[in-house]
Amino acid sequence: MLRYRKILINNLIIQASIGVYEQEKQNKQKIIVNVELLLSNDSEPKHDNLESTQDYSKFRKSLIDITQSQHFQLLEVLVERIHSTLMINNDVIGAKVKISKPDIFNDCEVAYELSNI
Numbered sequence: 261m262l263r264y265r266k267i268l269i270n271n272l273i274i275q276a277s278i279g280v281y282e283q284e285k286q287n288k289q290k291i292i293v294n295v296e297l298l299l300s301n302d303s304e305p306k307h308d309n310l311e312s313t314q315d316y317s318k319f320r321k322s323l324i325d326i327t328q329s330q331h332f333q334l335l336e337v338l339v340e341r342i343h344s345t346l347m348i349n350n351d352v353i354g355a356k357v358k359i360s361k362p363d364i365f366n367d368c369e370v371a372y373e374l375s376n377i
Contacts, residue, residue, distance in 0.1 A: 265299040267316060274324055277331040278338060278361075285331060291359050293323050297346060298354035298377045314351060322346070335359055335372045343374045 272295075275288040299314065326345060332338040339357050346355045354377030362369040 263301060265301060265304060267295075267297040267299065267314060267319065269293070269295040269316070269320055269323065272320065272323060274327045276327045276338075278333070278335060280333045289361065290363055291327070291361055293327070293342075294356075294358045294360075295319065295323065295342070295346065296356040296375075296377065297352050300351050300353050302351070314349075319346070335361065336374075339372050339374045343376075347376075 272293040274291055274293060276291045277288050278284065278291065279289070297314075297319065304313075322345060323342060326342050327338065332341075339359050342359075343355055343357045346352055346357070354375075356373065356375035356377055358371055358373035360369050360371035364370055
């Protein structure tokens, strides 16, 4: 039987230094990070303990660390950096990363997404 295993991190709010405009360079802004990780079936836990599975908190910490590591001018570059870092994990066989900037415009939220699943 074919099964798909995923870890989802939804609506992680981070204050980030991101943007090309002077105001964005001077003031951090809220971004919303959503990640979907497709896991290999070989990594399915055999025991009911954290050591036999993927630790969600490590993925969350990675998202925060990357986002806060520097000023990013482009959302696309930040999304790519996160995606490529997540794909380094041997148990991750695909990833979808979407980052939204909810406060840029008064009438909409803008986002960028990169996926290989």
